[in-house]
Amino acid sequence: MxxxxxxxxxxxxxxxxxxxxxxxxxxxxxxxxxxxxxxxxxxxxxxxxxxxxxxxxxxxxxxxxxxxxxxxxxxxxxLSVELTEAAQKMASIESQTLMESFYTPEIRAMAVVIPTRELQLAHSRCSEAKMNLRMAKVNQQGMSKELSRLKTLQQATGSVASKEVNYAQTNLSLAQAESELKQQLVDNCHAEVRQQWPQPVADWIINGGEQFNLLMSRKQTLLKVTLPPKQSLSQRVDTLRWQQTNQQHNVGQAQRLAAAISVDPVLSGETWFFLNKSSSLQEGAKLQVWVPTEQGAFSAVLIPYQSVVWYAGQPWAYLRMDDQRFQRISLLNGHDSVEGIYLQEGFHPGDAVVTSGAQTLLSEEFKWQIHDEDDDDD
Incomplete structure (x- = not known):
């Protein structure tokens, strides 16, 4: 089993x-x-x-x-910021509608108002030399007449000794030499003025006259304009526009006179003299000037300077998008002018640009970066 x-x-x-x-x-x-x-x-x-x-x-x-x-x-x-209408009213936010403008490109340059003291000193020096010359010539004429009188008496009556005639002849020769010396001093003064100042400024200094008196009374001023390096003044440019530094509303025009005899010792650009027929400029004042170029005009919109705010090293302006929102637009590619910045992109005719309170909008835009003191990270 x-x-x-x-x-x-x-x-x-x-x-x-x-x-x-x-x-x-x-x-x-x-x-x-x-x-x-x-x-x-x-x-x-x-x-x-x-x-x-x-x-x-x-x-x-x-x-x-x-x-x-x-x-x-x-x-x-x-780049945008939103602000309620109540907040806009408190910040005085204002805007204006842009219109199409035509802008002729200009060169931005520097200018200085020539002090009248320089002109006055040169004029006084040459005037004194001419006065001395006239006095020397008057003395020469007196000596010449005295010599003629003595010679006439000597020939007519024989009462004048030859020694007196010879003495008068010597005095006349000395007066002629004095006149020649004074004439040389006048010529030297004129040459010095013409080496320093171009026409017609040199003639105003030498001859005086109405135009010189207008300059001395400061009813008109002389501008010395220095262009940027490698820039030239077009022969067709007769006038330029100037603006006093830090005074945007103090503007005017000046008429071209002539190129300067010597270049600026500091700046290497072309130097020209312009005549400003306005009495609103102080002597020695430094100006910004806009010199037209040969380029043709182009269509653009004008952004006024009161609309410009600076951030990150470049200019900006705010575009009103609707009742409460604003857009920050760069003006870096714009063209500076006396009136403002001409722009071909970013803003268009019919747009509304903020003209008052732009700095408030910029502050509001970056408000989030401000540390809240109520927040305690500890």
Missing amino acids: WHLDSHAVMTGSFASGQQIKMNSSQRILLWIVSVLAIVAALYFLSPLLDSLVPAEKHLVDDHDDNDSDDEVENHQFA
């Missing part, structure tokens, strides 16, 4: 081992078939996957475009 049971157990164990061996072989075969099926599927489906790549790329590009648009929108939002 025990032997039969042992044989049965052994027979059963052998059968189980065969089954386990067969199941392992089947699993290996099944794994190989699965791998081959996956490879085949990838081979046949690869064209379909390739056709899907552009669409995915397009989706990525669209996403990048959206990011770019978001950056632009965020950038514009960063």
